Amino acid sequence: MHIAVIGGGPAGLYFALLMQQSDAQHRITVYERNRPDDTFGFGVVFSDETLNAYRQHDEASFEQITAAFAYWDAIEVRYRGETVRSVGHGFAGLARTVLLGILQRRCAELGVELHFQSELAPGAAPDADLVVIADGANSAWREHFRAAFAPRIDFRPNRFAWMGSTTPLPAFTFIFRDTPDGIWNVHAYQYAQGKATWIFESTDETWRRAGLEQADEQASVAYLERAFADDLEGHRLVTNRSVWRQFPIVRCARWVNGNMVLLGDAAHTAHFSIGSGTKLAMEDAIALYRSCRGASTVPETLARYEATRRDEVERTQHAAETSLVWFETVRRYWHMPPVQFAYSLLSRSKQITHENLRLRDPDFVDRAERWFAGGNTAAPMFKPFCLRGLALNNRVVVSPMAQYRATDGAPDDWHLVHLGARAVGGAGLVYTEMTCVAPDARITPGCTGMYRRAHVAAWRRIVDFVHARSAAKICLQLGHAGRKGSTRLGWEGMDQPLEAGNWPLVSASALAYQPGNQVPRAMTRRDMARVAAQFVRATEMAIDAGFDMLELHMAHGYLLASFLSPLTNRRRDNYGGPVENRLRYPLEVFDAVRAAWPMDKPLAVRISAVDWLPDGNQVEDAIAIARAFREHGCDLIDVSAGQTVPEQKPVYGRMFQTPFSDAIRNEVGIATMAVGNITSADQVNTILLAGRADLVALARPHLSDPHFTLNSAAEYGEQSAEWPAPYLPGRDQAFTVRGRAREELSQLRRAARPPSPNRRAPHGDDD
Numbered sequence: 001m002h003i004a005v006i007g008g009g010p011a012g013l014y015f016a017l018l019m020q021q022s023d024a025q026h027r028i029t030v031y032e033r034n035r036p037d038d039t040f041g042f043g044v045v046f047s048d049e050t051l052n053a054y055r056q057h058d059e060a061s062f063e064q065i066t067a068a069f070a071y072w073d074a075i076e077v078r079y080r081g082e083t084v085r086s087v088g089h090g091f092a093g094l095a096r097t098v099l100l101g102i103l104q105r106r107c108a109e110l111g112v113e114l115h116f117q118s119e120l121a122p123g124a125a126p127d128a129d130l131v132v133i134a135d136g137a138n139s140a141w142r143e144h145f146r147a148a149f150a151p152r153i154d155f156r157p158n159r160f161a162w163m164g165s166t167t168p169l170p171a172f173t174f175i176f177r178d179t180p181d182g183i184w185n186v187h188a189y190q191y192a193q194g195k196a197t198w199i200f201e202s203t204d205e206t207w208r209r210a211g212l213e214q215a216d217e218q219a220s221v222a223y224l225e226r227a228f229a230d231d232l233e234g235h236r237l238v239t240n241r242s243v244w245r246q247f248p249i250v251r252c253a254r255w256v257n258g259n260m261v262l263l264g265d266a267a268h269t270a271h272f273s274i275g276s277g278t279k280l281a282m283e284d285a286i287a288l289y290r291s292c293r294g295a296s297t298v299p300e301t302l303a304r305y306e307a308t309r310r311d312e313v314e315r316t317q318h319a320a321e322t323s324l325v326w327f328e329t330v331r332r333y334w335h336m337p338p339v340q341f342a343y344s345l346l347s348r349s350k351q352i353t354h355e356n357l358r359l360r361d362p363d364f365v366d367r368a369e370r371w372f373a374g375g376n377t378a379a380p381m382f383k384p385f386c387l388r389g390l391a392l393n394n395r396v397v398v399s400p401m402a403q404y405r406a407t408d409g410a411p412d413d414w415h416l417v418h419l420g421a422r423a424v425g426g427a428g429l430v431y432t433e434m435t436c437v438a439p440d441a442r443i444t445p446g447c448t449g450m451y452r453r454a455h456v457a458a459w460r461r462i463v464d465f466v467h468a469r470s471a472a473k474i475c476l477q478l479g480h481a482g483r484k485g486s487t488r489l490g491w492e493g494m495d496q497p498l499e500a501g502n503w504p505l506v507s508a509s510a511l512a513y514q515p516g517n518q519v520p521r522a523m524t525r526r527d528m529a530r531v532a533a534q535f536v537r538a539t540e541m542a543i544d545a546g547f548d549m550l551e552l553h554m555a556h557g558y559l560l561a562s563f564l565s566p567l568t569n570r571r572r573d574n575y576g577g578p579v580e581n582r583l584r585y586p587l588e589v590f591d592a593v594r595a596a597w598p599m600d601k602p603l604a605v606r607i608s609a610v611d612w613l614p615d616g617n618q619v620e621d622a623i624a625i626a627r628a629f630r631e632h633g634c635d636l637i638d639v640s641a642g643q644t645v646p647e648q649k650p651v652y653g654r655m656f657q658t659p660f661s662d663a664i665r666n667e668v669g670i671a672t673m674a675v676g677n678i679t680s681a682d683q684v685n686t687i688l689l690a691g692r693a694d695l696v697a698l699a700r701p702h703l704s705d706p707h708f709t710l711n712s713a714a715e716y717g718e719q720s721a722e723w724p725a726p727y728l729p730g731r732d733q734a735f736t737v738r739g740r741a742r743e744e745l746s747q748l749r750r751a752a753r754p755p756s757p758n759r760r761a762p763h764g765d766d767d
């Protein structure tokens, strides 16, 4: 095969060497516009996992890379005058020039033709069977063929510059400084003796306030040397084309165009805060090389490459994006004490969880747990929590789940057993399903209600059971279906209109949920007063039924949510338009309910933080909405997302809605509950300790395991969880069996950790 590679960065060179090594007959040419030792920047970082992949694919370059790098395994976080250290992270640092030198020499040795100072004009396609476009993040080739590759580039708001220093650093070091201009953060790591990368980053506002917009390299250095004098310990900053930049997130709809393929940064970028750009570039090279083996034609190879590689790249890009947002919004975490701040930083991209961190650094996790618990080490999920006069004995919540089993709104034995079993299962708080304030407020004929006197007694029976037979508390979720009402039971056609017996609907605006659904009437002032009174009546009934807490359902496109979202609220009166207006009716209902509900009992609101569409609510709107409810006396925001419109484009994943809870809790200063694809005690503990939520709700996991909390208590050896007396014989066995299973799992995880190929400290001595 004749292969032309445009760009002699890590992606292009590593691919060329792997192909040439596999078959000396290939004719491979690399075109690089720079000279061989001409490079911007300083060091690159790899993790243990990455290095092991290199060993498998080319032992010779692996040996040289590992011989050249500095290895360290600690991370230090310098914040508010304290340094928090965590160990067990396994990184290797290497000068970019050294890495490129190793790859260039290895290519030359294998017979790859390397043309330096050879810039190929975009489109001047060399005569080759395969053209690999590896010309970096600013790829002129990708832009030339943009119709085929459909790139999207998102320039992030923060400013950063890449510099160097000779200051010795014993660890991968994150430095945060609150200066009169704003917060600066530094990502710094030593990659060779006397050489360290220092990346300086701040918000655009801080950067402008610092006067750096007009500053040249010298002036920037002078400013940063002053601001970081203590950390630089008398050493100077070194520059090398250290211009201020904004990080571009590059994504392409397609990586392949005929016999051309995009590789490395040309195809996708990942923010430097997860140190994965070079790793992704070299892993692309490995993946493309593997696709070439066994495929008969170039189109087949490239199709296979794109099909097998995309998921992994998108996962890394997603993690990198979560990570960069943490740095963009670092001010949000400034109220945290150092240990929690460091924990939040380490767990920011979801790749490191509580148990994962415990494997790396048990002492750090112990310290963090002790801080969280206020003395004893205990899994965060078991720490009690109070809202007004309500004391919960742990932080796990059974999220509201419609059962579609009620008759004319009345809950029956099903609800008693369903909610009773989950209360007995150990959760601190159990939610009822959305319980509707009037017959025409129901989603389906099977939904529970709180609108007839008989409902009070039916609910009282359930509440009394929970109080008498478990340590759990119980919260009533009140709602009105709005335009999503008058539909079939969940399993008979979700959101589909009833075949017969439909009732008229109201909503913020006269917009049907989807084409087959009824068009609702836009609410008049009279309608608003009537529905608010229904909420108050239901609240009074909830008092009689003995509920501990109330939540108003203002999420998922139901009536109150329909006012909050600009997608469903098109009103021209003062209940529509900007978010302050869209909030008006939901706040009126909230105030009326708050006035009727006892002062010592908490009142929560569930919102859809985002609508998952560009024209819908975004996290900034959610923050404004949460702030308004806090000012009106709301105790907790239950942070869900979406389901406002059927054409939403949600981005699912583990704990996918938790970032919204994090934003609201830490921006607004209100208690939040996270929910959404949270499935393990490990995730619950991570969310709580990192300060992303105060409570964690699980819905579907409680359908398969009503005893989620008791089982987690057994796993963690937590004595405080209350087991019902008749179940005590099962408790001791569960503690033994689950405790042992947890220990076995951590041993397996420890064994599965990649070996550190070359544990050398930055100074060359063994660590």
Ligand SMILES: Cc1cc2nc3c(=O)[nH]c(=O)nc-3n(C[C@H](O)[C@H](O)[C@H](O)COP(=O)(O)OP(=O)(O)OC[C@H]3O[C@@H](n4cnc5c(N)ncnc54)[C@H](O)[C@@H]3O)c2cc1C
Residues within 6 Å of the ligand: 006, 007, 008, 009, 010, 011, 012, 031, 032, 033, 034, 043, 044, 045, 046, 118, 119, 120, 121, 122, 134, 135, 136, 137, 140, 161, 162, 199, 263, 264, 265, 266, 272, 275, 276, 277, 278, 279, 281
């Ligand atoms: C501030 C910062 C810090 C970073 N830190 C890290 C880190 O710690 N660890 C890490 O792994 N990654 C890091 N990266 C990312 C890393 O630099 C890149 O992701 C990686 O180098 C991508 O490799 P590549 O081969 O795709 O592209 P590049 O390394 O950009 O290589 C592209 C090459 O193509 C050449 N070229 C361009 N156009 C042409 C043309 N028309 N003809 C011929 N040649 C051309 C260029 O001269 C260049 O040599 C960092 C990036 C930044 C911006």
Ligand SMILES: Cc1cc2nc3c(=O)[nH]c(=O)nc-3n(C[C@H](O)[C@H](O)[C@H](O)COP(=O)(O)O)c2cc1C
Residues within 6 Å of the ligand: 399, 400, 401, 402, 403, 432, 433, 434, 477, 553, 606, 640, 675, 676, 677, 678, 697, 698, 699, 700, 701
């Ligand atoms: C069967 C079922 C019924 C649900 N009913 C309600 C409800 O009545 N009110 C509500 O706010 N959310 C409801 N939800 C959403 C859940 O409370 C929760 O937000 C969602 O399922 C995501 O959490 P999970 O990933 O833990 O399941 C329901 C979810 C399920 C699976």
